[in-house]
Amino acid sequence: MKKTLVALAVTAFATSASALTVYENEGTKVDFDGSIRLRLDNEKSKTDNKTTKRAHTNLHNDGSRFGVKAKHTLGDDLFAFGRLEFRFNGGDRAKSTDQFGDLYAHRAYVGIGSKQYGEVSFGRQVTIGDDITQAGFDNAYGVFDSTLTGAGKSVVRYDYKGVEGLHVGVDYRFAEDRDENGEVKKGKLKSGYGAGVVYELKVAEGQSATVAAGYTRDNFVTDTKNKHHKDAWAFGASYSVDALTLAADYAGSFVKEGKDKDRFNGFRVGAKYQVTPAVAVYGNYGYGVSKDKANNVTVSKDVFHKFMLGSSYQVHKNVFTYVEGGVGKVTTTAYEGNKAIKTKTSENNIGVGLRVFW
Template sequence: MKKLLLAVAVSTVAAGSVNAATVYEKDGFTYKLNGDFQVQFRQATGFDERAEVEYDDLELKNYVAYDLGNDLTAFGRLDFGFKDAAEKDENGSNLEEAFVGLKYGVASFSFGKQNFATDEFGIEQAIEVETVDEDRFEGIATDGDDTIRVDIELENVYIAASHEMKTNDGASAGIDGEYYDLFVATELAGLELAAAYQQARAYGSADSMDTWGISASYDFGFMNLAADYSSTDEDDFETTQYNLAAVFAVAATTDVALGMGNKEEDDADDITEWYANVTYKFPAAKNVSVFAEIAQSDLEDASGDDADMGFLAGMRVKF
């Protein structure tokens, strides 16, 4: 589930998470650790689905930084995820991010295993999506193992650009080819606008797959209203998607989100999915929350029967 206010909420790769606990800080060296543990009971939207315990996030994120003087900082991240191991009863963990970089003033440069710039795009507020991806970028690729990235965080403008170097290790890493990504967001008087673009080229191919998206959100005080639109063009075959989302602060501790997503491919029926969820954060510890969600889509099986409604309830603890 992504935040609506990107330009305000986005932390650059050099900054570390705002929720991270500072484990050690001395003589210009900083070590931060943060975690995100989310476990839920869920029955997915679909046909003949069964309820199960699902691990959405089981993450530990390590951040280290050295102050090199003259406004220059060296940093590194090493993040592990354990949800696949928990669900599949496997030993070990999944390395999610591993990169190093330098930050000077408002700009940072990093390289390694990390998210693409377009991973920042999107306003979708579902806890889980089943039928429709969060956006078109999520449906293509949003991270890689050979990624170079630049982040620039100005007062009211955030810019990120990344390049996934040309590789042919798709069989093992899920990445085949090269990617160029750009994301820009700005916020003015409660209105936030964002745009993103990705050019993907498969290994050994001269043709590219181009994806772009735009989004807008506005803070009315009592609610946040947002929309995005994204499109992918490959070999004159177009896939488009839009999302609408509204988040209401019904109490100081409770948010309610309503939203829907629609995906349409050339020569195919469009797919629509809607959702509604509620999240309660405990007053004594805002990083502890419980939540519930229902979701439905207009998918039909071969016999014309409608998909069953999905639902979930769970708990999240982070630091």
């Protein structure tokens, strides 16, 4: 019973942080929200056979953002909505040390929805692919990147949530980067689409489960007759018993350009335990294998192992802090004729983060 109360309190904490409502009248509501996120971290890396080492400590932006969202009631079961969200540095860490560089529109979309028939949205937004993996408990040092395309700049997205616990989504992505003549740049996205499903169910008192699966396809522009595309798929599952959550993800991808082929397969497992409504401990382990072929001959192979441990503390409904550490090891094998040259790279990261929401 005590653990169940902890789980309920955690839910209350998670949903209590709210945006500032700046306008609400006659079925129209406009909210202003955001967060300042900073992280102090130390990163070290080493490549064995080249005896290269790198280490630095830095205090920097950790995804700070602010935005406006609006919703207009159009009828009994019809509404319109929109979101405009800004972030910093153009998503490029290298642009500035503190990563509070250029301001840019990270999300910008509008849509029309119905509780009965679902929602259609247009613009710069995430896709259903962003919701598939379940074991990403990290706040800083992820052990696994989903292979699915989880966002785009020119996306049409449809979501259906008419059945309790069920979320079905499909999307189509248009070309994003064009040259001065309006043509899509070589190597850039020409078109793409995706589909996914997430199902959440209550198993028993204090117990719940989630299963999810998704697929995406990206088509890229080439200057030859060879086709260039990426197929990606992922599966995720989680099970919660009171304050404990266990989860696992699998992801794979296949990239083909002419006779060049890249394959990736990886999995991730994780656990999170809510010690109190405000304090949690969590961890992840990830494993993956990537193989590259040129003219149907294997030229390289990467095998990685990554670990992450962390603890978070919800100081206040709008104040969140964490400490986290990650260790990663990658073995790269390059094939040159009859020779196999191995390179081992290791990374060690530790960081402390603070986030203030409004």
